[in-house]
Amino acid sequence: MRFDAFDAYLCDLDGCLIAENALLPGAAELIALAGDRLRVFSNNSTQTPATLSLRLARLGLDIPAERILLAGAAAVEVLARRPGIRLALYGSAGLRAHARACGLDPAATEPTHVLVTGDRGLTCADLHAIVAHAARGAAVIGANPDASRPGPDGIPIPETGALLAAIRTVLPDIRLSTFGKPSGEFYRYALERTGPGRRVLAIGDTPETDGLGARRMGLPVAIVGPASQRFASLPELIGANPDFGLDRHRADLCAG
């Protein structure tokens, strides 16, 4: 199967399409090739699809919000579907507004669920509140398991996973799960949005999240960038036109 013959591309954002505020080589080509088959599929937990769509437009990428799937916003939507949820959301103003738009009070008292994100504004006082909710029995959900994301200057930017490590240090026996890649929940959310029976290629730069998550779901996956054994960059991936099989065995071969 040729690279351009897929029905949908679940493409990671940071390290694939952009690095902080710069477009990466091949991003514009991929979007031209994929058109409305492209989905931005990212563990980002600070932005919403709407705010990220605006940010990408400023970088010259035209990707409407409905084709942007973000772990933080998706976790909110998935929680909002469950009956009886009382949510305490620790995250950006945008994400709290997203929760309200989904019918959830993001600051419920006596929450059943706590959603932790890697927002810059989170404080030690918030960490204390999260620990208190957890000690009283609330389930703690990390928007994603990533310890950090790559910063513009090569310095890692702490992410949700770093906060989860702090919480685990205080309460080692805590009930804790994560939503973003490689968790199957985030892939099921994405595939539901893509529609059944589609031929989907996952593209990412991190074997531990993009690679592992896609392989678990039986999706073919292309890893690009320094961590890949096959595709040093997105242009190389596009240009190679490799024969992407859809069976699990071939998916493993493509996992880089």
Added chain:
Amino acid sequence: MRFDAFDAYLCDLDGCLIAENALLPGAAELIALAGDRLRVFSNNSTQTPATLSLRLARLGLDIPAERILLAGAAAVEVLARRPGIRLALYGSAGLRAHARACGLDPAATEPTHVLVTGDRGLTCADLHAIVAHAARGAAVIGANPDASRPGPDGIPIPETGALLAAIRTVLPDIRLSTFGKPSGEFYRYALERTGPGRRVLAIGDTPETDGLGARRMGLPVAIVGPASQRFASLPELIGANPDFGLDRHRADLCAG
């Protein structure tokens, strides 16, 4: 040696003398018995001796600032003695003022040392800045290794150690040390202030910090409270008048 025959008592604060804003049984008796031989010796890294002295006075305990030894403030003082230190201090306004009083700029650019404390106001953005300093080669010092301290309602309050876990998750190979108990540096600071050749008893409620640290220094130590095998409370310790030996072997016997 009788309990009241020591020249100095290095007494832990939280869990020994007070629990958040309440005096614990025996605290007033111990202070009456020990007088100016009592030193408050705590891994606290948010207050300064002056602000804690005021807080204790409000609780009815008269302990002047010069007899209060706090890990955060002591770490600042010890760093201030070293030549060529450029400090980035992540902590309370009070601790930053303490650093300035010691002749250090608490917000040095290109710091050689980063001091991390468990201050409530610290944010994920601060965590990013700490990681950036560390990635550029600064030594990271945690004011203390404690993951949490006991809160008034039994809910643990995250402390410096929880933040250090977050930092380590982002940069596993980081150069990282801690200052407070059980580190010998904090004991040496305390014993220097107490004067040479004194008979010193350490009192605490945590075997992993108060107990381990004192035993390493060859000090006799009495552990009180739930974690102790001998003294359920401070009054029991004072009333027992046990024979506290000053040799290392006897110290081990007293470690609870």
